[in-house]
Amino acid sequence: MKRWGVLLAVAVCVIGTSACGDDDDDGTAGPSNQPLVFLASLSAQNEVPAITNAESTATGEVTITITPRRDSANVILDGTATMNFTLRNMPASGSITLAHIHTGAAGVNGGIVVNSQLTAATAIATPAGSASFERSGITVDAATLNSIIANPAAFYYNVHTALNPGGVARGQLRAQ
Numbered sequence: 596m597k598r599w600g601v602l603l604a605v606a607v608c609v610i611g612t613s614a615c616g617d618d619d620d621d622g623t624a625g626p627s628n629q630p631l632v633f634l635a636s637l638s639a640q641n642e643v644p645a646i647t648n649a650e651s652t653a654t655g656e657v658t659i660t661i662t663p664r665r666d667s668a669n670v671i672l673d674g675t676a677t678m679n680f681t682l683r684n685m686p687a688s689g690s691i692t693l694a695h696i697h698t699g700a701a702g703v704n705g706g707i708v709v710n711s712q713l714t715a716a717t718a719i720a721t722p723a724g725s726a727s728f729e730r731s732g733i734t735v736d737a738a739t740l741n742s743i744i745a746n747p748a749a750f751y752y753n754v755h756t757a758l759n760p761g762g763v764a765r766g767q768l769r770a771q
Contacts, residue, residue, distance in 0.1 A: 627669060631744065633659045635752045635766030637682070642753070642765050643704050650689060650756060653764040655682035657752045658771075659696070661735055661743075674740045677731040678711050682721065682754055682764060689721040691728070691763075693755035698742075700749055701767050708739045708750065718757070743768065 637655040639646035646653065663674040680694060692715045699705025711730045713719070719726045735743075743750055753765035 628663055628665060630660050630662045631674075632771035633661070633743065633747055633768045634771055635659075635768050637752065637754065637764035637766040639759075639764050641701070641751075641767075642759070642762050643702055646759055646763055648758060649686050650758055650763050652684040653682060653754075654684050655680065655754070655764055657681075657694075657766070659752070659768070661740060663740060671737045671740055671744075673737050674735040675731075676709060676733040676735050677729065678733065678752075679727075679729045680711075680752075680754065681725065681727040683725040685721040685724050685726070685756075685763075686758075687722055687724055689724075690718040690757050691721065691726055691754055692718045692757055692760070694728075694730075695753065696743075696768070697751050697753060698749065699751055701751070705751075709733060709735050715757075744770075 635657050637657065639651050639653040657678060657680040659676055659678050661674040661676045664672045666672055682691060691713065694711040694713050695707040696709035697705045698708050712733060713728065713730060719728050747768040747770050750768045751765050752768060753762040756763045
C-alpha cells in the first residue's frame with residue numbers, strides 16, 4: 596500500500612509540473628525581460644568629419660546592456676540601459692564631456708536618441724590618456740528600443756570632449 600502511495604505522489608508531482616508549464620514548451624511563457632547587449636568599437640577616424648587634432652588617435656569601446664520591460668503580450672513598453680565605456684589614446688589633458696547613442700548609419704551624423712547622463716559638469720578627465728565610466732538606470736523609450744533591436748547598425752555611440760565638442764570617437768552599434 597505504501598508503494599502505491601509513493602508512486603501516486605511521484606505521478607502527481609510529474610503531471611503537476613508539466614501542467615503548470617514550468618518547462619515553457621507550451622508557448623505560453625510570460626514576457627521576456629532578458630537583457631539585450633549592444634557593442635561598438637570607437638575610433639576618432641569614424642567621426643564625421645574624422646578627427647585630425649591632438650585627439651585623432653582616440654579609440655575605445657562601449658557595451659550597452661538594455662533590459663526591456665514588456666507587457667503580458669511580450670510587447671516592449673520601455674527599457675533600462677547601462678553603458679560601460681572606455682576611451683584610450685587620449686592626451687593627458689583631455690576630458691570626456693558627453694556620450695550618447697545617436698541615430699545614423701556609418702558616415703552619417705544624426706540626432707541623440709539615448710543620453711548617457713554624462714554632462715560637462717560631470718566631465719571625466721583622462722590624466723593617463725584613458726578613462727572609463729559606467730552609467731546605469733538610463734530610460735530607453737519603446738520606439739527607440741524597437742528601432743535599435745531591428746537595426747543596430749542604424750545607430751552609433753559617440754563620445755565628446757572639450758577639444759572635440761561635436762564628438763571625438765564613434766562606432767556603429769552591433770548586437771552581441
